[in-house]
Amino acid sequence: MAFAAASVLSLQGCAGWQSALDPKGPAANELAWLIWFFIGLCSVVWVLVMIALAAPLLMRPPRRTEPLMLDASADHRKLRVVVIAVGLTAATLVGLTLLSFFANRTLAAIGSNAALTIRVTGHQWWWEVRYEDATPSRILTTANEIHIPAGEPVRLLLTSTDVIHSFWIPSLAGKLDLIPGHMNVLDIKADKPGTYRGQCAEFCGAQHANMGTFIIAEPRAKFDAWWNDQLQPAAAPTGDEAKAGADLFLKRPCVMCHKIGGTPAGGTVAPDLTHIASRQTLAAGTLTMSRGNLAAWIADPQGIKPGSHMPVVELNGDELNAIVAYLEGLK
Amino acid sequence: MRLGFATLLSVTLALAACQREERDTRPQSSLGSGGQPTPVTTLEPGGQRPSPSNNKAASFEANAFHLSEGKRLFGWFNCSGCHANGGGGMGPALMDQKWIYGSSMESIHATIRDGRPNGMPSFRNKIPDDQIWELAAFVRSLSGNAPSSAAPQRNDDMMPHPSENRMPDAATLGKSP
Numbered sequence: 251m252a253f254a255a256a257s258v259l260s261l262q263g264c265a266g267w268q269s270a271l272d273p274k275g276p277a278a279n280e281l282a283w284l285i286w287f288f289i290g291l292c293s294v295v296w297v298l299v300m301i302a303l304a305a306p307l308l309m310r311p312p313r314r315t316e317p318l319m320l321d322a323s324a325d326h327r328k329l330r331v332v333v334i335a336v337g338l339t340a341a342t343l344v345g346l347t348l349l350s351f352f353a354n355r356t357l358a359a360i361g362s363n364a365a366l367t368i369r370v371t372g373h374q375w376w377w378e379v380r381y382e383d384a385t386p387s388r389i390l391t392t393a394n395e396i397h398i399p400a401g402e403p404v405r406l407l408l409t410s411t412d413v414i415h416s417f418w419i420p421s422l423a424g425k426l427d428l429i430p431g432h433m434n435v436l437d438i439k440a441d442k443p444g445t446y447r448g449q450c451a452e453f454c455g456a457q458h459a460n461m462g463t464f465i466i467a468e469p470r471a472k473f474d475a476w477w478n479d480q481l482q483p484a485a486a487p488t489g490d491e492a493k494a495g496a497d498l499f500l501k502r503p504c505v506m507c508h509k510i511g512g513t514p515a516g517g518t519v520a521p522d523l524t525h526i527a528s529r530q531t532l533a534a535g536t537l538t539m540s541r542g543n544l545a546a547w548i549a550d551p552q553g554i555k556p557g558s559h560m561p562v563v564e565l566n567g568d569e570l571n572a573i574v575a576y577l578e579g580l581k
Numbered sequence: 582m583r584l585g586f587a588t589l590l591s592v593t594l595a596l597a598a599c600q601r602e603e604r605d606t607r608p609q610s611s612l613g614s615g616g617q618p619t620p621v622t623t624l625e626p627g628g629q630r631p632s633p634s635n636n637k638a639a640s641f642e643a644n645a646f647h648l649s650e651g652k653r654l655f656g657w658f659n660c661s662g663c664h665a666n667g668g669g670g671m672g673p674a675l676m677d678q679k680w681i682y683g684s685s686m687e688s689i690h691a692t693i694r695d696g697r698p699n700g701m702p703s704f705r706n707k708i709p710d711d712q713i714w715e716l717a718a719f720v721r722s723l724s725g726n727a728p729s730s731a732a733p734q735r736n737d738d739m740m741p742h743p744s745e746n747r748m749p750d751a752a753t754l755g756k757s758p
């Protein structure tokens with residue numbers, strides 16, 4: 251009793267923005283329903299098996315006058331029980347297989363008419379996100395934060411450039427691997443607007459644990475506005491400090507790795523920083539976005555995310571402040 | 582007793598091997614690249630600059646982590662754009678035994694940091710100093726000048742030459758000295 255109460259209480263911890271037991275989209279719904287059904291049915295089977303095992307142990311064996319004498323009718327009864335048990339087991343297994351088959355068909359159908367395709371590329375230890383569009387000038391590259399229109403199916407194309415990662419937004423869908431040189435397709439749909447957290451689910455190196463991502467589902471109009479904003483080149487720096495920062499960004503190693511749209515910085519091996527200040531977190535969900543955290547990250551990425559592929563760039567206090575002032579304005 | 586000693590010995594030896602992978606990812610000095618000797622001139626044909634006692638050269642050279650970081654950066658910073666995968670293109674081959682500016686860690690570091698007159702750009706201020714050392718260590722491994730226990734192993738994609746840990750030492754043309 252106490253155990254049951256404790257388990258129910260601990261399940262409360264499973265609600266929230268990252269939980270397979272708190273589904274927020276059709277795919278996750280299907281999976282949650284399936285797992286609960288499996289657990290329920292398997293529990294019943296387990297209890298029945300335990301009873302069947304316990305009964306003969308507790309029952310007194312029938313007294314026999316001649317131990318070696320065969321009792322044909324009793325044997326016949328026993329055979330029937332075994333045949334029925336095997337039949338029930340087979341039927342249960344076939345039933346569960348069919349259920350999981352149909353659940354899979356439902357998952358596959360979710361994205362059949364998806365209007366939006368997003369390419370998600372895993373890197374050690376962040377996510378590159380590219381919105382595909384038939385018009386090349388509307389193709390958008392960003393990082394770590396995936397905005398989608400709520401209530402619409404979205405097709406994700408998953409791949410990687412280094413090692414195998416796995417994309418998992420528990421509240422919306424099951425996990426699927428990102429494999430170098432191979433493209434996996436995952437369809438997701440969020441029923442309601444909201445922020446859903448995801449996490450790399452395949453060990454991929456030192457900072458695997460700090461490889462988070464966010465799906466932000468918004469009403470269509472808001473999503474379109476977001477996309478249009480993100481397509482704009484970076485905001486021009488205002489104020490002397492930010493201007494100095496923009497200049498420093500181009501003169502220092504930052505420019506070798508990062509892209510800032512509308513400036514000569516065109517590196518493609520690290521997150522696109524064109525609208526960095528519009529994101530909610532830094533370094534794949536490691537820090538929340540704020541001026542202080544930006545400065546902390548740039549001053550010592552190896553202290554915050556040891557082994558990350560962003561090196562420590564030596565800057566003095568003024569230079570650091572200037573670069574932070576510039577990046578902070580890239581809304 | 583003897584078994585205990587053998588175990589202890591092998592554990593100690595195994596621990597010593599961890600040195601090969603030691604990952605220091607933060608520069609030791611925060612004084613900036615001013616701590617590095619300033620080049621007197623950019624013209625140093627064939628010469629090796631008097632080796633400044635830089636412990637980075639020694640500690641990065643036999644370290645598997647720094648070598649593989651160097652390999653990644655060689656692609657990231659587009660060294661391959663001019664040097665291909667070491668075989669040479671617009672820039673000279675880096676996997677042969679010919680060195681225009683010397684084969685030491687220090688000369689290669691100086692080449693990358695300050696550039697060279699016939700078209701090698703200077704990466705001063707564009708690549709942090711530690712990463713230049715990593716690149717230098719990797720460049721040396723291209724011609725077999727790195728311990729095979731530490732040099733990078735096979736690529737994930739198509740390889741234009743044997744993996745760095747199987748490269749014959751170009752200086753001795755494959756014969757061990």
Ligand SMILES: [Cu+2]
Nearest residue numbers: 450452454458
């Ligand atoms: Cu991972």
